Amino acid sequence: MNQSHFKIVKNEPLTSTVYRMVLEGDTSAITRAGQFINIKIEGLFLRRPISVCDYDDSSITILYKTVGKGTNIMKDLTPSTQLDILTGLGNGYDTTKSGNHPLLIGGGVGVPPMYRLAKNLLDEGKTPVVILGFNTKDEAFYMEEFKQLGIEVLVATADGTLGTKGFVTDIVKSLTAYTYFYTCGPEPMLKALSACTNTSGQLSFEERMGCGFGACMGCSCQTKYGNKRICKEGPVLEKEEIIW
Incomplete structure (x- = not known):
């Protein structure tokens, strides 16, 4: 996990409710598809977890849907805005x-x-x-x-x-x-x-998260192999271990 500041390069609508945001910054903590980032939104206590759509050595692309207060604030953010972001969260796909x-x-x-x-x-x-x-x-x-x-x-x-x-x-x-x-x-x-x-x-x-990196235990779920934290041991689980 890494905490750093990213600059918004692009923030544009794809549909009436889905937006694409391109962020420029240190992506070194991201190692797998399926990991997510946790964005600090000014005025809100909890960060917003958003899955990574794509990334390279210096940028992250995310797609997000405006469903609540945090994402509705995000859609109005303009290029050059700086965001405090945790990167490299979750286990990702194998x-x-x-x-x-x-x-x-x-x-x-x-x-x-x-x-x-x-x-x-x-x-x-x-x-x-x-x-x-x-x-x-x-x-x-x-x-x-x-x-x-x-x-x-x-x-x-x-x-x-x-x-x-x-x-x-x-x-x-x-x-x-x-x-x-x-x-x-x-x-x-x-x-x-x-x-x-x-x-x-x-x-x-998907699960409601507090910290996003396994400290608060707020997103724990039961599996066939014991409790797992969606933000840490997840969000990716294997079919055979899931208890529905």
């Missing part, structure tokens, strides 16, 4: 277990970490397929960015306005030639995927 043809499944604001994961898997010579789930076409984002990586992108919307009508599980059930799966999204989606997938996989959980 790509050594992926096999050659993994599925990457993102639902809503669970889409962002799938982007960096896809890049990492491609760098390792794997051939991932990405499944993105949204409520409706107007809420969909980052499809073109995934396609530009040169991978197959499948989309499901609950109302059928884009791609397959239904949920990401409806697409997964029609596929058989995958070797592993990675996912991030709302818990009902994670539970449904755990039940319908025919391989092992890794699931990234």
Whole structure:
């Protein structure tokens, strides 16, 4: 974990509620796709945990949805604003277990970490397929960015306005030639995927956090192997260890 100041380079809307922010600063603590950062928002007591969409040696890209006081403040922040951020939080995804043809499944604001994961898997010579789930076409984002990586992108919307009508599980059930799966999204989606997938996989959980680095024990959950902190031993858990 590292605490440092980042400068906002870009903060722009992708949909009516989803924004992309590019931050410039020390990214050395980030080592895996699926890790998150914790942003201090002026005037608020708790930091806001946000998953990392992409990063390089000097910048982080995050995608966030305006759902509460903190993210509504974030959307109005302008370039050159300095933010106090904790980086390198969480365990992230382990790509050594992926096999050659993994599925990457993102639902809503669970889409962002799938982007960096896809890049990492491609760098390792794997051939991932990405499944993105949204409520409706107007809420969909980052499809073109995934396609530009040169991978197959499948989309499901609950109302059928884009791609397959239904949920990401409806697409997964029609596929058989995958070797592993990675996912991030709302818990009902994670539970449904755990039940319908025919391989092992890794699931990234969202949880209300206090500190974000394991000190307060506020985000503990029970697994088959004992209690784990979502912010420290998670947010990524393996399918076989989850107690639903």
